[in-house]
Amino acid sequence: MIKEKSRWSHSRVSAYEGCPKAYKFRYVEKGNKQEFIGIQLIVGSVFHYVLEVMYKDFSLNGILPFKDIKNIFEVKWKEKLEEVSRRDQKIVINAEVKDLAPFKNFCFNCISRYYKKFYKSGVETDFDACKTEEQVLPEIFYDKDELIEFRGSIDRLDIKGDEVIIVDYKTSRHPPNDKFLDNSFKQLYLYGIAIQKQERFKSIKRIKVKLIYPYTGIIIDRVLTKESVEETKNHYIDLIKTLKKDKKFTQKPGFRCFSCGYRRICPELSATYRLEENKDDIAIKDAANLVDRYVLLKQKNNELTKEIDEIKDQILLNKEEFLDGSLEGAFVIPGAETGMDLVVDIEKVPKIPDSKDAMRDVMSKELSKKGLWEEIATLNSQTINPKIKRNEYTKEVMEVLSDYIYEDEESSRMRTRKRKKKPKTL
Numbered sequence: 001m002i003k004e005k006s007r008w009s010h011s012r013v014s015a016y017e018g019c020p021k022a023y024k025f026r027y028v029e030k031g032n033k034q035e036f037i038g039i040q041l042i043v044g045s046v047f048h049y050v051l052e053v054m055y056k057d058f059s060l061n062g063i064l065p066f067k068d069i070k071n072i073f074e075v076k077w078k079e080k081l082e083e084v085s086r087r088d089q090k091i092v093i094n095a096e097v098k099d100l101a102p103f104k105n106f107c108f109n110c111i112s113r114y115y116k117k118f119y120k121s122g123v124e125t126d127f128d129a130c131k132t133e134e135q136v137l138p139e140i141f142y143d144k145d146e147l148i149e150f151r152g153s154i155d156r157l158d159i160k161g162d163e164v165i166i167v168d169y170k171t172s173r174h175p176p177n178d179k180f181l182d183n184s185f186k187q188l189y190l191y192g193i194a195i196q197k198q199e200r201f202k203s204i205k206r207i208k209v210k211l212i213y214p215y216t217g218i219i220i221d222r223v224l225t226k227e228s229v230e231e232t233k234n235h236y237i238d239l240i241k242t243l244k245k246d247k248k249f250t251q252k253p254g255f256r257c258f259s260c261g262y263r264r265i266c267p268e269l270s271a272t273y274r275l276e277e278n279k280d281d282i283a284i285k286d287a288a289n290l291v292d293r294y295v296l297l298k299q300k301n302n303e304l305t306k307e308i309d310e311i312k313d314q315i316l317l318n319k320e321e322f323l324d325g326s327l328e329g330a331f332v333i334p335g336a337e338t339g340m341d342l343v344v345d346i347e348k349v350p351k352i353p354d355s356k357d358a359m360r361d362v363m364s365k366e367l368s369k370k371g372l373w374e375e376i377a378t379l380n381s382q383t384i385n386p387k388i389k390r391n392e393y394t395k396e397v398m399e400v401l402s403d404y405i406y407e408d409e410e411s412s413r414m415r416t417r418k419r420k421k422k423p424k425t426l
């Protein structure tokens, strides 16, 4: 008997990939409530339900009339909202949209487009048999005899001749990008691994995986191959190994935060909720005031740094006045009122490619290949360049660097010091 709890799922692993903190809230800690639910989840869930009804007893009922589909949709949409409200979840929608009407329309639009383009037309009913919400238990072996057990549910499984087709529906408004596609296909390949193992599909020659986008009217399919199976296995093994080692589950803020169920308890946003909702919370108010002071000082600091850099540039523009005709050297300019001096030190140093320079990568690779990168890896070019001038690197490092060194460039340092008292003359 398989213990359901010990099984992994694509959505569980993807949740970790999307945001380790959200994964921790959901799968590691027990009892965290998902206070928010994105409207897309409701749209997807209602769409999938209606499609399941369309195909559930297809061999008996054939194509269902559109008016029945509309009724089924209406009932399910209402039921879903009631369920969300019972769970005391708040539905998240875009700020510029007033209510749920556009989302309900969109969901029904997906259904009616699917109905016309793929269902009634016969494009997606051209099979010998089909099964909806097929439960599968893929297994992946790694590190000799370690086993990762998954469970999953296939939206629709078609059988046509000696071919099995794993179908998945996607209710996104836009055609998918490559990264999203790859991830979606990984899930279907994983289910394909389970299908391959089943005795009843022994005579099957080919397993196909298919994504259907009803809104955009796109179908994308691929064939399960040895390579895709290997890639899929490695993908899940790597992710699960990383996940098992993770102790911190650091949050990964991004577009997912918008409709994340754990927004209120996530350290990324919890203090913002605390500040907005607890007018008498002195600790958060004090912390927020400190943040404002910090931000203002940082801004001032940036303005001052900019002003200082401009003054430095102006002083360097007039360096010939004080350098006595040489290109390098140190000189001192007195302040008019402060009693302080500015010491300016100018030197020409060999320059290696900095982090913005594409050659830096080539140079790092060569140094790494020769086992020399460690010697300079932690230093920035400002520190490295004077060291090159002073010949402080080993012969081996210098041999590599010399291929990448640009012509000497001017480097200047400035420091202030208290003015020394002038000796008295009689």
Ligand code: SF4
Residues within 6 Å of the ligand: 019, 021, 022, 251, 252, 253, 254, 256, 257, 258, 260, 261, 262, 263, 266, 267, 268, 269
């Ligand atoms: S709010 Fe964002 S960062 Fe926090 S758990 Fe959710 S997705 Fe992750």
